[in-house]
Amino acid sequence: MKDSSSPAVSAGACFSRRRFLRETAALGALLLVGGCSPDVVGNPGNTGLAPSSGLTGEPDRKIYTDEFGDPATPLEKIRSYGNYYEFTRSKVGIARAAAHLKTSPWQVAVGGLVRKPRLFDLDDLRKLGQEERIYRLRCMEGWSMVIPWQGFPLHRLLALVEPLPEARFVRFEALFDPEQMPGQRPDAYAGGAISPGETPPDGNQMDAAVAVPYVWPYVEGLRLDEAMHDLTILATGIYGEPLPPENGAPVRLVVPWKYAFKSIKAIVKIELVAEMPLTFWMAAMPAEHGFYANVNPDVPHPRWSQGREYRYIGQDPEPVLPTQMFNGYAAQVSHLYRGMDLRVNF
Numbered sequence: 001m002k003d004s005s006s007p008a009v010s011a012g013a014c015f016s017r018r019r020f021l022r023e024t025a026a027l028g029a030l031l032l033v034g035g036c037s038p039d040v041v042g043n044p045g046n047t048g049l050a051p052s053s054g055l056t057g058e059p060d061r062k063i064y065t066d067e068f069g070d071p072a073t074p075l076e077k078i079r080s081y082g083n084y085y086e087f088t089r090s091k092v093g094i095a096r097a098a099a100h101l102k103t104s105p106w107q108v109a110v111g112g113l114v115r116k117p118r119l120f121d122l123d124d125l126r127k128l129g130q131e132e133r134i135y136r137l138r139c140m141e142g143w144s145m146v147i148p149w150q151g152f153p154l155h156r157l158l159a160l161v162e163p164l165p166e167a168r169f170v171r172f173e174a175l176f177d178p179e180q181m182p183g184q185r186p187d188a189y190a191g192g193a194i195s196p197g198e199t200p201p202d203g204n205q206m207d208a209a210v211a212v213p214y215v216w217p218y219v220e221g222l223r224l225d226e227a228m229h230d231l232t233i234l235a236t237g238i239y240g241e242p243l244p245p246e247n248g249a250p251v252r253l254v255v256p257w258k259y260a261f262k263s264i265k266a267i268v269k270i271e272l273v274a275e276m277p278l279t280f281w282m283a284a285m286p287a288e289h290g291f292y293a294n295v296n297p298d299v300p301h302p303r304w305s306q307g308r309e310y311r312y313i314g315q316d317p318e319p320v321l322p323t324q325m326f327n328g329y330a331a332q333v334s335h336l337y338r339g340m341d342l343r344v345n346f
């Protein structure tokens with residue numbers, strides 16, 4: 001990754017100073033640190049949700065932070081920057097491109113190696129829960145966000161269909177509908193013709209040199225134990241509102257310790273399988289996308305370092321933070337990979 005400009009670095013330093021102060025704050029003390037982002041109040045040792053201090057001038061506004069006290073990305077930013085190749089290879093303008101996606105009625109077919117295959121409609125899914133989970137989402141390209149999702153743990157759905165003993169992996173499939181999704185049409189990205197919009201923060205133009213023959217639909221996969229982990233959710237909302245089309249409506253996967261391409265949007269099918277599924281990105285660019293895709297600052301991407309990330313919180317410049325092992329969820333998930341070589345299983 002290219003060196004960031006000095007303003008970005010100093011914003012990052014400011015950011016970590018705030019984190020340091022927060023972590024060393026007296027127990028239970030409400031901490032207000034000016035200078036960096038004055039309207040953000042950290043909440044040490046919290047559940048991700050801080051009560052409003054009343055000092056911001058908006059007494060009842062709910063303040064969202066992750067478990068480190070890092071502020072959530074504003075909804076406008078979450079909606080206006082991302083990846084959704086079914087619509088475009090641009091990282092901006094996805095909201096407009098996806099605005100008319102028909103997300104209701106919708107069904108998710110859950111089957112394969114299960115005792116009780118079943119169709120879930122949106123009501124069935126909503127009944128599985130609307131918990132709030134504030135997670136960091138770290139894209140392989142070197143940017144990240146903090147997103148307050150609503151959803152439910154995937155294990156709740158898997159328990160209902162009763163996986164058979166032979167089931168070792170879970171395969172997810174997104175919607176295939178070229179009429180609605182222009183990126184799925186045969187000529188969509190022919191000849192490397194793309195409309196890049198904005199380049200990733202490190203200046204790399206993803207895919208610019210490659211006319212990749214994408215194989216639709218978008219497919220992702222998890223090992224069964226990863227799928228059963230309580231951090232793994234199916235999300236149906238953001239910031240208390242239904243998921244916007246551009247962020248994967250009506251239902252998407254969120255696996256916070258893995259690079260964000262694992263968090264597949266617009267899911268229509270979930271299958272329990274015996275073999276490791278071939279994912280969309282493994283098929284398209286195998287040298288750059290492994291099956292595991294755990295966030296790991298020590299294993300560089302073939303074209304850039306993964307040691308740092310731009311944290312998008314709507315500041316100019318955005319802060320630069322050190323990327324953490326398993327995206328900061330190591331205590332919860334590292335046991336899943338004990339004894340594995342994470343360079344080989346990238």
Ligand SMILES: Nc1nc2c(c(=O)[nH]1)N[C@H]1C(S)=C(S)[C@@H](COP(=O)(O)O)O[C@H]1N2
Nearest residue numbers: 082083084085139174247260261263264265
């Ligand atoms: N179906 C589908 N899911 C997808 C993608 C996609 O192109 N299609 N892109 C992935 C990538 S690379 C990223 S970074 C995240 C972006 O999610 P966001 O736009 O909600 O931030 O979605 C992931 N899920």
Ligand SMILES: [Mo]
Nearest residue numbers: 139140260261
């Ligand atoms: Mo991504």
